[in-house]
Ligand SMILES: Nc1ncnc2c1ncn2[C@@H]1O[C@H](COP(=O)(O)OP(=O)(O)OP(=O)(O)O)[C@@H](O)[C@H]1O
């Protein structure tokens with residue numbers, strides 16, 4: 001592969017506009033955001049400025065009014081709802097702030113859920129059910145979860161977040177997205193969480209976009225972006 | 237359909253056993269109630285309509301037509317005035333008449349009515365769909381001191397062939413009115429019919445006279461009176477004309493009624509009761525279904541989180557809809573099957589009791605198109621009840637997106 005080829009960013013958002021209420025003129029406007037492969041980006045900003053909104057747009061749960069959103073070279077913007085869902089299933093691993101797990105599934109089943117809605121991700125995870133299960137177990141082990149068959153609801157909060165991270169990485173999607181994933185964790189658990197996530201990001205050349213209020217983790221990231229510097233609310 | 241979605245729906249059901257079982261129970265109870273009341277209602281109606289068939293006219297002394305039918309066919313209602321034997325013979329000889337069955341009622345044995353008649357009863361009496369009476373054991377009545385029992389009489393009183401029984405005058409069952417001089421010998425037992433015949437004690441016309449006093453047995457015995465008689469015409473079109481002839485007969489005041497007409501009139505009196513029964517059953521059913529929808533909606537509140545997670549891993553809104561709908565369909569289908577099984581088990585279990593005590597034969601208690609209808613309705617309602625939370629989940633998926641609280 002020629003080294004001088006510009007590597008396309010893992011995800012890119014340009015001139016995106018969005019309204020929760022189509023009848024209001026209060027519009028979320030974002031000029032430019034890109035995360036490169038293997039890059040870890042921290043997105044910060046005051047509450048209510050639209051960090052979660054941005055992630056919703058990037059993941060295709062919210063539909064942008066205008067602008068370009070690309071994930072791994074594929075357009076998220078201008079697609080139908082189910083196309084965006086398919087793209088999210090295939091390209092993005094998502095981690096919530098808390099209660100990430102389906103309570104009635106075991107940790108392994110929760111991780112396998114990461115490939116449930118994308119054949120591409122399933123195929124990458126393993127050629128057959130057993131191989132995929134092994135892949136899930138290996139991911140859980142990497143995050144220090146060995147108790148893989150009890151009900152997810154009985155895990156500690158820290159363990160649950162690590163299971164969620166394992167699920168997000170199941171089938172190696174090109175982009176990981178997390179909305180305040182360590183807000184409920186103590187320092188030890190928080191560091192353990194990011195250490196493991198970041199090591200995969202480096203190894204697999206995955207893009208990582210994390211939203212957090214916690215500036216003490218900024219040093220772990222390649223780049224920190226203040227949302228207010230790239231986005232604003234208001235009439236166009 | 238995606239097997240993964242089925243498996244998710246199934247695991248989610250297993251994780252909520254108690255509420256799911258309660259919903260199933262609600263469905264099972266309403267379905268069970270609906271099916272069993274409908275079957276019993278159908279059985280009552282069919283039994284009623286099948287009590288007598290093939291008889292074109294019931295004839296008695298001048299009385300209300302309903303009372304005539306109630307007394308002659310159902311052994312209920314007020315006793316009738318008598319009809320002279322001459323009239324019976326005259327009618328029997330009419331060129332349009334195929335047969336007559338004389339009937340002499342008014343006596344009883346331990347609560348069961350005694351019917352005096354002759355062999356024409358066995359030959360011509362029809363019930364249900366043109367079924368005739370059959371002697372299951374023994375023979376038909378031959379002598380004045382012989383009796384043939386209906387199936388229920390023999391069964392519930394424990395009589396067998398050869399037993400001797402005392403028949404009393406009037407319908408009091410206590411001993412003081414018994415004419416204990418002449419016992420009757422059980423010579424035959426009829427096969428069950430599911431009609432009042434099963435609860436009747438049959439004797440000869442001479443036997444009836446024997447209950448009331450000593451009789452002389454000779455070859456050309458003929459009674460003076462009977463209570464009523466049944467008439468079968470040679471051809472249907474003559475029925476109305478002949479009915480008019482009898483009703484206007486000037487030698488003796490008579491009432492002739494077409495049993496089918498009276499039976500439908502009688503049924504129309506019971507009609508409102510039937511409607512009320514139907515309405516109540518339908519209400520219970522609706523309450524059950526509303527309960528189901530409520531449980532589903534309530535459980536959804538606690539599952540928003542789970543649905544957000546599924547959205548995050550790429551589930552489409554319609555996948556959530558599929559999961560929720562599958563869950564309700566599995567729940568309702570389970571409930572329907574349990575309720576249905578319970579209803580039929582109960583009906584079959586109760587059948588001998590209903591037969592013995594109410595003469596109710598649940599011939600209609602075989603699964604039919606009504607069951608298919610109920611199945612379809614419940615699954616349909618379950619589907620709609622599942623769609624409501626499903627659609628709300630669908631909206632949630634779109635609006636609330638991936639926000640974490
Ligand atoms: N579903 C919604 N419908 C309407 N408005 C919404 C919705 N979700 C968020 N908003 C509004 O959009 C704005 C941005 O919200 P958002 O959740 O993106 O902020 P945030 O930066 O993630 O805040 P926080 O740090 O508190 O999580 C807020 O004014 C919020 O009220």
Ligand SMILES: [Mg+2]
Pocket residue numbers: 051052053179
């Ligand atoms: Mg937020």
